[in-house]
Amino acid sequence: MRNPIVQLQMAVGFRHCGVCSLGSVVKGSVVKSGLFDITECSLAETSRASESEGRDPSIPVAQSTSTSTIVDLARKITAAAEVIDGVTSENNFILSFDADSPDPSSLTGENAQTYQQARVAVLEAANEMNALLSGHSGVVFDLCTYVHVASTLRTILTFNLASSIPVTGSTPYDAIAKETDNLDKKTIQRLFAILTDHHIFSQPSPGHVSHTRLSKAMLTNPGLAAITKFSFEELYGFSYHLTEALKKWGSSEEPNETGFNAATGSASTLYAYIDENRDKASPSAFTAVLEQTGSYEFAATDGVVEAVDWEGLGEGVFVDVAGSVGHVSIELAKRYPHLQFIVQDYGSVIQRGEAALPAELQNRVRFEAKDMFEEQKVIPDKKVVYFLRAILHNWSDKYARRILQAIVPALKPGDRIVVNEQIVTDGMGSLLERMVRLNDMNMWAAFNGQERTAEQFEQLVRTVHPGLRIVRISSSTLGTGVIEIELHS
Helix, strand or coil, rough: CCHHHHHHHHHHHHHHHHCCHHHHHCCCCCEECEEEEEECCCCHHHCCCCCCCCCCCCCCCCCCCCCCCHHHHHHHHHHHHHHHHHHHHCCCCCCEEEECCCCCHHCCCHHHHHHHHHHHHHHHHHHHHHHHHHHCCHHHHHHHHHHHHHHHHHHHHHCCCHHHCCCCCCEEHHHHHHCCCCHHHHHHHHHHHHCCCCCCCCCCCCEECCCCCHHHHHHHHHHHHHHHHCCCCEEEEEHHHHHHHHHHHCCCCCCCHHHHHHHCCCCCHHHHHHHHCCCCCCCHHHHHHHHHHHHCCCCCCCHHHHHHHHHHHHHCCCEEEECCCCCCHHHHHHCCCCCCCEEECCHHHHHHHHHHCCHHHCEEEEEECCCCCCCCCCCCCEEEEEEEEEHHHHHHHHHHHHHHCCCCCCCCCCCCCEEEEEEEECEEEEECHHHHHHHHHHHHHHCCCEEEEEHHHHHHHHHHCEEEEEEECCCCCCCEEEEEEEEEH
16 A cells, blocks of 8 residues: 555645755756855755756755855855745745745746745755754754644644634634633633744734634645644654664564554554554544545656656556555546556555546556555566555565565566655755655654665665666656666566
């Protein structure tokens, strides 16, 4: 089953955390311009396909280096901010926390790439300046107290307090208290005060609270609400208990010896646990995430369009391994009418996919109940792409190897395996790198899986079959990578 956590992150805004959304317009490359070394994307080092991609040389991106001075960083911020101001003015794109303001990462059209490059420049330089100016204890204290911000947001979501605030305008705290059992005005006000300090909600006048674009997004976007609830209710617990898991099982590769297992006491894997408890009166927050992946339409073809030689496939076949309800296949089927699509997953999952499949695609997209660890059958007389998106990172090398080994016997000359996942870059780096590494912790705590570097993917593939080769690694459009694999004689 495709990992719904990552799918929703790509879909509903978690790709906008820090600078991860910048991958939607920034291709990997490193160039020098004027005063500044410009690093466009943390995936650049792994991209073999985008070396020729250019960038606007007027956009400075801060180097992550302890030798940068405050004045240097301030100049970088100023230079990039002027570019941002010019592009947003041209596009009548207003940057604001107001509830009706657009997501800063959503600007499209003319000069959008220039804008996004400038945005990452400001974020990187501001982040470094903050680190340089913060005292030792201040940095550690901030890390320790972030839990209180998360706890406050969890409380407001649990009591559904945001729904008492109109989408436009404001409401008094005492009005919210009257609609909420067991919480008085003082409690309500203390909760919102924490989040208004972080631009989640606003206090436009004393005693009143209103939405910002951040709080409005959580109210109106069910996918974002689902993954936020899952993070607070379950994922945080898994991560916290990773210490206990390591004490008990050491460097285990087993999917049922994880932070999740240490937190819950279950001997099952997380996915098995969800299936075992799906019919309970109080379903897991993870169940809500799974349901949202079946109902939320997101950018399913991230990077795949550019990576795959569609014309070279002819009337080929796209096998969507553990493809959930078929988001990727459906989007690609609309683009490429000459291709056939097979979506594979567990029976209960594909039933949902079959029910939602558009009538006009039913002759080209079919669903197949299949365990991805079982050997694939040869599809004769056609070129085949076996596609795995957000799959291998759910698993340790031991099990990722088995998934790939199940595909190898079906590979013919001209067939390919295409893996679409985040790729970790080594060393101290950008905010995007930080996001990928934090997502690595998600995979570790929940599944004993991992995000991998390009070198780790190479090592993994070499252990699957002596003839299996990675032929291309390219940066994609949402901060993920596309890895193409072929079987050589």
